[in-house]
Amino acid sequence: MDTNTPLAQTDPVISDEEFSRFCEFFYRKTGILFDTQKKYFAERRITDRMHKLGCATFRNYFAAVRFEASGEEMQHLVNQMTVNETYFFREDYQLKALVDGILPDLAARRNNGKPIRIWSVPCSSGEEPYSLAIYILENWADADRHDIEILASDIDSAILAAAAAGVYGERSLQRLSPDLIRRYFTKQRDRSYRISNDIRDSIDFSRGNVVDPQFMRQFRAVDVIFCRNMLIYFDDQSRRETIEAMYDCMSPGGYICLGHSESMSRISSLFRPRKYADSIVYQKPFE
Amino acid sequence: MALVRRAAAQIAEDQPSGDLVDGQERWVADLASADASIRRRAAHDLSQMPDAVPMLCAHLANERSLSVRSIILTGLIVNKSPAVVTGLLPFLGSEDANLRNGAIEALQHMPDEVAPHVVSMLADEDSDVRIFAVNVLAALPHPMVPEWLLQVVLHDPHVNVCAAAQDALVEAGEPDVIPALEALADRFPGVAFIQFAVDAAIRRIRGG
Incomplete structure (x- = not known):
C-alpha cells in the first residue's frame, strides 16, 4: 500500500x-x-x-x-x-562526542601504546566507518599521536562489497563540505565519488552476524562501538544477547554509541550513560 | 597517518590460546573464579546446558557482579523452560532489588512458561510478592493478561496490589473493565489515591 x-x-x-x-x-x-x-x-x-x-x-x-x-x-x-537511510556524517553530534569526549578520555587512560580500536557495526555501505576516519583526522588534534584501528562489519555481503569499493553518489556526500570532498574523494566519470585509497585501505571490513558467538569472539579490546539503528530492528531477546556479546568484546571503560532513537536503558543496565557534547553514549564499567 | 589497519581475524589470534577450552567441569569451576570476566564466560557456556539451570539459578542468588548476573539471566531467557521459571520465581521475594527486577524482566520473556504459575503467584501470602507478580504481568505478552489483572482488581484484598493491577490493566484500555474499576473504588472508599486513579482511568478509557 x-x-x-x-x-x-x-x-x-x-x-x-x-x-x-x-x-x-x-x-x-x-x-x-x-x-x-x-x-x-x-x-x-x-x-x-x-x-x-x-x-x-x-x-x-x-x-x-x-x-x-x-x-x-x-x-x-x-x-x-523507522526509516533506514545512511550518508556521510549522519548524526554528526555523535562524531563530535567521539572527538571531544570519548577519544580524549580513552587517550588519557592509554599509556601502553596499544591502538584505540573502533568498530562500526553494522557498517552498511561504508558511510559510517569512512565518516569516522575522516572526522577523526579532521577534528581530533591528537590523532597523529595514537594508532587508531577502525573495524567495520555487516551481515550483508553485497552491501559490504559496496562499502569496500567506497563509491558514492552526491546524495551520500550532501553533509560534507566541498573542501572535504575534494581532499578525500575522487570524482568519477559517472559523477559518483570514490573515497581515497588511504582511507579505504585503513579500514578492515568483515562479514558476520552479531548474534553469532563465533563471529563476536573475533572482536576483543574494542574501545568504541558504533552500533546505530540496528538494535531497533531486533526482538528483545536478540537485542539483549547482542549487547551481552558486545560487552565481552569491549575494553573496560569502552563506549557504545547507539542511534538517536535507541536507548540502552531499555536493553540492559550493564552500561553507564555518559554525556559528551550533545550526545548520550554508554560506557562499560571498569569491573 | 594515525589510522592503522588490523584484521578482525588477527585480533582473535591475539587472544590467550586457553580461552576457548570447553567442558562442563571447567565451567563449573570457573563460576567460582574471582575474575568476573571468567565467571561471565562460564555462565554463558553453562546457560547452553538445560541441566545447568538449577545451578545457575542458585548461583544468581550469590553472584555480586551485575554483569555476571546479567549474562546468566540472558542465558536463561534464551533457553527458557518450565525449569527456568521454577528457578526464577523465588527471586520475586528477594530483598535485592536488582536481582528481583532482573528476574521480573526475564520472566516477562517467557509467557507460555509463566502462565501455569500465574494463579499461584497472585495468591502468594506476601502482598509485595503479589505486586511483583503483577509487575511481571504488566509486560507479559499473553492473551490472558487482562483477565488475570481483572481478577486482581476485583478480588485482591491489598490496596497496593490492586493499584498496581489497575495501572497495568488500564493500558489495554477496554471499556468492559470500567465496572471492575468502579467496584475497586467501592471496595476502598476511604483511599483517596484509588478514587483518583480510578476516576482518571475511566475518563481516559472513555476518551474524556
Whole structure:
C-alpha cells in the first residue's frame, strides 16, 4: 500500500486517547517518541498494519500488538516506523562526542601504546566507518599521536562489497563540505565519488552476524562501538544477547554509541550513560 | 597517518590460546573464579546446558557482579523452560532489588512458561510478592493478561496490589473493565489515591 495516500473514509479511526496510549506503549518498548507533528505519519502506518491484519478497530489491533507472544506484529510496526537511510556524517553530534569526549578520555587512560580500536557495526555501505576516519583526522588534534584501528562489519555481503569499493553518489556526500570532498574523494566519470585509497585501505571490513558467538569472539579490546539503528530492528531477546556479546568484546571503560532513537536503558543496565557534547553514549564499567 | 589497519581475524589470534577450552567441569569451576570476566564466560557456556539451570539459578542468588548476573539471566531467557521459571520465581521475594527486577524482566520473556504459575503467584501470602507478580504481568505478552489483572482488581484484598493491577490493566484500555474499576473504588472508599486513579482511568478509557 502507498503510505503517502490520504486516509480513506473507510480507514479505521484512532481516537486521540487511543493514539496517546499507543504512543506511551511504543515509547516504553522502543524509545521512539511521536510528537503531534508526527501523528499523521504514525497513524498512517498503524492503519496500514490494521488493514493488513484485517483489524476493524484500533482496540483489536493494539491488543494484538500488546499481547502477541511472538512479538511479530510489534516488529512489523517498528519496521514501518523507522526509516533506514545512511550518508556521510549522519548524526554528526555523535562524531563530535567521539572527538571531544570519548577519544580524549580513552587517550588519557592509554599509556601502553596499544591502538584505540573502533568498530562500526553494522557498517552498511561504508558511510559510517569512512565518516569516522575522516572526522577523526579532521577534528581530533591528537590523532597523529595514537594508532587508531577502525573495524567495520555487516551481515550483508553485497552491501559490504559496496562499502569496500567506497563509491558514492552526491546524495551520500550532501553533509560534507566541498573542501572535504575534494581532499578525500575522487570524482568519477559517472559523477559518483570514490573515497581515497588511504582511507579505504585503513579500514578492515568483515562479514558476520552479531548474534553469532563465533563471529563476536573475533572482536576483543574494542574501545568504541558504533552500533546505530540496528538494535531497533531486533526482538528483545536478540537485542539483549547482542549487547551481552558486545560487552565481552569491549575494553573496560569502552563506549557504545547507539542511534538517536535507541536507548540502552531499555536493553540492559550493564552500561553507564555518559554525556559528551550533545550526545548520550554508554560506557562499560571498569569491573 | 594515525589510522592503522588490523584484521578482525588477527585480533582473535591475539587472544590467550586457553580461552576457548570447553567442558562442563571447567565451567563449573570457573563460576567460582574471582575474575568476573571468567565467571561471565562460564555462565554463558553453562546457560547452553538445560541441566545447568538449577545451578545457575542458585548461583544468581550469590553472584555480586551485575554483569555476571546479567549474562546468566540472558542465558536463561534464551533457553527458557518450565525449569527456568521454577528457578526464577523465588527471586520475586528477594530483598535485592536488582536481582528481583532482573528476574521480573526475564520472566516477562517467557509467557507460555509463566502462565501455569500465574494463579499461584497472585495468591502468594506476601502482598509485595503479589505486586511483583503483577509487575511481571504488566509486560507479559499473553492473551490472558487482562483477565488475570481483572481478577486482581476485583478480588485482591491489598490496596497496593490492586493499584498496581489497575495501572497495568488500564493500558489495554477496554471499556468492559470500567465496572471492575468502579467496584475497586467501592471496595476502598476511604483511599483517596484509588478514587483518583480510578476516576482518571475511566475518563481516559472513555476518551474524556
